[in-house]
Amino acid sequence: xxxxxxxxxxxxxxxxxxxxxxxxxxxxxxxxxxxxxxxxxxxxxxxxxxxxxxxxxxxxxxxxxxxxxxxxxxxxxxxxxxxxxxxxxxxxxxxxxxxxxxxxxxxxxxxxxxxxxxxxxxxxxxxxxxxxxxxxxxxxxxxxxxxxxxxxxxxxxxxxxxxxxxxxxxxxxxxxxxxxxxxxxxxxxxxxxxxxxxxxxxxxxxxxxxxxxxxxxxxxxxxxxxxxxxxxxxxxxxxxxxxxxxxxxxxxxxxxxxxxxxxxxxxxxxxxxxxxxxxxxxxxxxxxxxxxxxxxxxxxxxxxxxxxxxxxxxxxxxxxxxxxxxxxxxxxxxxxxxxxxxxxxxxxxxxxxxxxxxxxxxxxxxxxxxxxxxxxxxxxxxxxxxxxxxxxxxxxxxxxxxxxxxxxxxxxxxxxxxxxxxxxxxxxxxxxxxxxxxxxxxxxxxxxxxxxxxxxxxxxxxxxxxxxxxxxxxxxxxxxxxxxxxxxxxxxxxxxxxxxxxxxxxxxxxxxxxxxxxxxxxxxxxxxxxxxxxxxxxxxxxxxxxxxxxxxxxxxxxxxxxxxxxxxxxxxxxxxxxxxxxxx
Numbered sequence: 001x002x003x004x005x006x007x008x009x010x011x012x013x014x015x016x017x018x019x020x021x022x023x024x025x026x027x028x029x030x031x032x033x034x035x036x037x038x039x040x041x042x043x044x045x046x047x048x049x050x051x052x053x054x055x056x057x058x059x060x061x062x063x064x065x066x067x068x069x070x071x072x073x074x075x076x077x078x079x080x081x082x083x084x085x086x087x088x089x090x091x092x093x094x095x096x097x098x099x100x101x102x103x104x105x106x107x108x109x110x111x112x113x114x115x116x117x118x119x120x121x122x123x124x125x126x127x128x129x130x131x132x133x134x135x136x137x138x139x140x141x142x143x144x145x146x147x148x149x150x151x152x153x154x155x156x157x158x159x160x161x162x163x164x165x166x167x168x169x170x171x172x173x174x175x176x177x178x179x180x181x182x183x184x185x186x187x188x189x190x191x192x193x194x195x196x197x198x199x200x201x202x203x204x205x206x207x208x209x210x211x212x213x214x215x216x217x218x219x220x221x222x223x224x225x226x227x228x229x230x231x232x233x234x235x236x237x238x239x240x241x242x243x244x245x246x247x248x249x250x251x252x253x254x255x256x257x258x259x260x261x262x263x264x265x266x267x268x269x270x271x272x273x274x275x276x277x278x279x280x281x282x283x284x285x286x287x288x289x290x291x292x293x294x295x296x297x298x299x300x301x302x303x304x305x306x307x308x309x310x311x312x313x314x315x316x317x318x319x320x321x322x323x324x325x326x327x328x329x330x331x332x333x334x335x336x337x338x339x340x341x342x343x344x345x346x347x348x349x350x351x352x353x354x355x356x357x358x359x360x361x362x363x364x365x366x367x368x369x370x371x372x373x374x375x376x377x378x379x380x381x382x383x384x385x386x387x388x389x390x391x392x393x394x395x396x397x398x399x400x401x402x403x404x405x406x407x408x409x410x411x412x413x414x415x416x417x418x419x420x421x422x423x424x425x426x427x428x429x430x431x432x433x434x435x436x437x438x439x440x441x442x443x444x445x446x447x448x449x450x451x452x453x454x455x456x457x458x459x460x461x462x463x464x465x466x467x468x469x470x471x472x473x474x475x476x477x478x479x480x481x482x483x484x485x486x487x488x489x490x491x492x493x494x495x496x497x498x499x500x501x502x503x504x505x506x507x508x509x510x511x512x513x514x515x516x517x518x519x520x521x522x523x524x525x526x527x528x529x530x531x532x533x534x535x536x537x538x539x540x541x542x543x544x545x546x547x548x549x550x551x552x553x554x555x556x557x558x559x560x561x562x563x564x565x566x567x568x569x570x571x572x573x574x575x576x577x578x579x580x581x582x583x584x
Contacts, residue, residue: 005583006583007469007561007581007582007583008545008546008549008550008581008582008583009387009467009469009544009545009546009581010387010467011387011467011468011469011581012466012467012468012469013468013469013470013471013504013559013561013581013583014468014470014471015471015474015504016042016043016470016471016472016473017042019038019041019042022041022045022046023037023038023041024037025046025047026040026041026045026047026050029047030047030050030051030054032050033487035473035475035484035487035488036487036488036490036491038473039472039473039488039491039501040053040491042472042473053257053491054490054491056257056258056261056262057258057262058255058258058259058262061254061255061258062213062255062258063198063199063210063255065210065211065213065214066214067197068188068190068195068197068199068207068210069187069188069192069194069195069197070186070187070188071186071188071210071211071214073185073186074170074172074185074186074188074211074214075211075214075215075218076218077145077168077170077185077186078145078147078170078215079215079218079219079222079224081144081145082112082114082219082224083222083224085114086144086145087117087141087142087143087144087145088109088114088116088117088143088144088145088146088147089116089117089118089119089138089141089143089145089146089147090102090105090106090116090117090118090119090146090147090148090149091119091120091121091130091134091138091146091147091148091149091151091152092118092119092120092148092149092150092151092311092314093120093128093129093149093150093151093204093305094120094121094123094128094304094305094306094310094313095150095247095248095302095305096243096244096247096248096298096301096302096313097150097203097204097205097244097247097248098120098149098150098151098204098305098314099120099244099301099304099305099313099314099317100205100240100241100243100244100247100301100313100314100317101149101150101172101204101205101207101208101244102118102120102149102314102318103240103313103314103317103318104205104208104209104212104237104240104241105147105149105208105212106118106314106318107232107237107240107317107318108212108215108232108234108237110318111232112232113229117138117141117143118311118314118315119134119138119146119311120305120310120311120314121134121310122310123305123306123310123372123373124372124373124396127402127428127439128151128428128437129148129151129152129154129155129158129428130146130148130151130152130155130158130159130162130169131155131158132157132158132161132162134158135158135159135161135162135165135167136161136165138167139162139165139166139167143167144166144167144168145167145168145169145170145185146162146167146168146169146170147169147170147172148169148170148171148172148173149172149173149204149208150172150173150174150175150203150204150205151173151175152169152171152172152173152182152184152187153171153173153175153176153177153178153181153182153187153189153191153192153430154175154177154178154182154418154428154429154430155171155182156180156182156183159171159182159183159184160182160183163183163184168184168185169182169183169184169185170184170185170186170188171184171186171187171188171189172188172189172204172207172208172211173187173188173189173191173204173207174189174190174191174200174202174203174204174206174207174250174432175189175191175414175430175431175432176191176412176414176415176418176430176431176432177189177191177192177193178193178418178422179193188207188211189207190202190207191432199254199255201250201251201253201254201256201497202250202255202256203244203245203248203250203256204244204248205240205241205243205244205245205248206241206244206245206250206255206256206259209234209237209238209241209259212232212234212237213234216231216232216234219231235262235266236266236271237266238259238262238263238265238266239263239264239266239267239269239271239272239275240263240272240275240317241259241263242259242260242262242263242264242266242267242293243263243267243275243293243297243298243301243317245259245260245263246260246290246293246294246298246493246495247293247294247298247301247302249294249434249435249495249496250496250497251495251496251497251498252290252493252494252495252496252497252498253497253498256497257493257498260290260293260493260495261493264287264288264289264290264293264493267288268287268288272317273319273320273321273322273325274315274316274317274318274319274325274328274329275297275317276325277316277322277325277326277328277329278297278300278301278316278329278332278333279292279297280329281300281329281330281332281333282296282297282300282333283296284296284297289492289493290492290493290494290495291494294495299336299339300329300332300333300335300336301313301316301317301332302336302339303332303333303335303336303338303339304331304332304335305373306335306339306371306373306374307335307338307339307342307371307373307374308331308332308335312328312331312332312335313332315328316328316329316332339373339374342371342373342374343374343377343378346367346370346371346374346375346378346392346394347378347381347382349365349367349370350365350367350378350382350392351365351382351385353365353366354382354385354386354390360388360453361388361389361453361456361457361460362388362389362390362391362449362452362453362456363382363383363386363388363389363390363391364390364391364393364448364449364452364453365378365382365390365391365392365393366392366393366394366395366401366403366445367393367394367395368395369394369395369396370392370393370394370395371394372394372402372404375392375393375394375402375403375404376392376404376406376435376437378392379391379392379404379405379406380406381543382406383406383407383408384543384544385543385544386544387408387467388408388467389405389406389407389408389411389413389456390405390406391403391404391405391452392404392405393440393445395442399441399442399443400427400439400440400441400442401439401440401441401442401445402437402438402439403437403438403439403440404435404436404437404438405417405431405435405436405437405438406434406435407433407434407435407436408465408467409465409468410459410465410466411433411456411459411465412432412433413431413432413433413434413435413436414430414431414432414433414435414436416436416452416455416456417429417430417431417436417437417438418430418431419455420438420448420451420452421438423451425440425444425447425448425451426438426439426440426444426448427439427440427441434496469502469561469580469581470499470502471502471503471504471561472501472502472503473501473503473504474503474504474505474506475503475504475505476505476527477505477508477525477526477527477532477533477534478527478532480503480505480534480564480575480577481575482566482573482574482575484564484575485564485565485566485575486566488500488501488564489566500563501563501564502561502562502563502580503561503562503563503564504559504560504561505525505534505559505560505561505562505577506559507528507557507558507559508525508526508527508528508534508557508558508559508560509525509526509527509528509555509556509557509558510523510524510525510550510553510554510555510556510557510558511524511525511526511533511554511555512524512554513550513551513554515541515547515551516537519539519540519541519542519543520537520538520539520540520541521537521538521541521547521550521551521579522535522536522537523535523536523537523538523550523579524536525558525560525577528557534577535576535577536560536562536576536577536578536579537576537577537578537579538550538578538579539578546579546581546582549582550582553582553584556584557584558582558583558584559582559583559584560577560579560581560582561579561580561581561582562577562578562579562580562581563577563578563580564576564577564578565577565578
């Protein structure tokens with residue numbers, strides 16, 4: 001059946017191109033199983049690239065941090081602060097990337113015997129990024145240097161105010177920058193417009209880690225360390241780096257892949273007290289992987305900034321106090337449950353608006369009194385359901401809307417938001433390719449919505465955005481085995497830029513489908529020639545049209561796309577197929 005035919009969710013399934021010659025080379029030179037080699041070949045990997053991909057090593061992939069613009073200035077100012085024992089604060093964002101970046105600095109400076117002051121803005125009261133009252137408050141506490149992490153690249157007015165009161169600022173960020181830079185001692189950001197670095201794919205936690213690598217090296221040269229004052233073990237921080245990298249949904253390629261691969265090994269050692277306690281509270285009782293980071297631990301860390309206290313995640317990840325670690329883990333777990341209830345209510349209201357926007361290029365949903373802590377998650381849900389970019393806006397009593405957007409492949413949403421702000425349609429705004437945040441006055445909401453739809457519609461008309469689900473390989477139902485799951489695991493860790501391989505089962509019979517927990521489907525597929533059957537799951541089946549489509553097609557033949565998962569139940573290893581899409 002043609003890949004151009006739309007599926008039940010409205011997507012096409014482009015199949016990876018035939019790469020027989022490269023597949024053979026990978027099999028011969030690296031001794032790989034045929035499917036593993038075929039998947040690597042489909043991702044354009046030569047034998048040399050595949051070898052590094054399968055065994056990512058920091059030693060080989062780590063760049064010289066000083067290649068980043070302003071890194072030398074940042075390190076110089078930090079050394080001066082350390083040598084003079086200045087009061088230093090870290091100003092972090094309230095999401096996982098911000099929490100992990102903050103935690104890295106907190107742990108490093110604590111290991112130096114120079115504890116930092118932590119400041120994370122309240123999502124509702126202060127919004128995203130540095131603000132002038134916060135800068136003034138830190139200066140009043142005797143702080144002479146502030147390090148912003150995962151924010152700051154567009155904070156022109158607050159950083160100008162900081163400069164005027166004698167407060168030095170170092171910006172460590174990864175969001176898209178503008179032609180001008182905020183007034184700061186140093187702006188370290190691989191996505192500065194004047195930057196030539198190849199590491200624009202790093203999360204803020206990766207930029208922060210590179211900064212600590214450069215600082216550690218400079219302190220060695222300065223003879224700061226000795227037998228009684230050894231340098232901090234930066235490798236022991238990689239579990240934090242892995243968590244932030246996965247949760248910020250940056251591409252798991254190159255250095256990021258090494259961060260996550262090595263960081264998961266550190267996480268398995270359970271030496272970080274906060275992470276270990278959170279894993280126990282969340283019921284992670286197997287070796288941690290990228291799924292646990294993104295869907296179990298990350299949402300709980302995020303819950304503090306969404307519906308709890310904004311600094312909870314950074315405090316948990318950096319604490320050595322077991323009582324505090326348990327208290328914070330329990331509170332974050334409770335806040336995560338509360339977040340789910342709030343999210344469900346906002347999602348329901350946003351979907352009612354989205355249903356009236358079927359002819360629009362972008363979904364823009366807004367509501368008075370919506371909780372701003374869940375709008376990013378709801379925007380992601382809308383994007384997945386409708387296969388279009390989505391923005392969700394929570395409007396407060398003063399008529400100011402705080403918005404969060406999620407994009408689709410082919411559309412750089414962060415650049416559009418910056419352009420809208422430059423045209424004075426927004427009060428603030430920025431982001432990266434797949435996600436953005438902004439604030440808008442209610443009087444400008446209609447104009448912003450119209451402008452954004454116009455911009456995205458133009459890109460769609462130019463062929464830049466086509467809802468699709470890339471298929472890595474076609475496989476028979478008999479080929480879905482435990483051995484296959486173990487082979488595919490060699491390509492882990494999976495995430496953005498390295499998605500879990502999608503496999504297509506062609507012309508299989510849907511024998512059985514049962515609703516589980518009111519929102520999931522458990523299915524059984526069978527070979528039309530008889531014999532082999534396969535148990536499958538479709539999670540959140542009724543967020544879109546897939547669940548209803550499948551219930552209406554029991555007994556019919558379907559093409560199915562999904563991923564293979566190795567599962568353990570009561571000590572028995574088995575394979576499960578996780579459905580992503582179906583078509584007749």
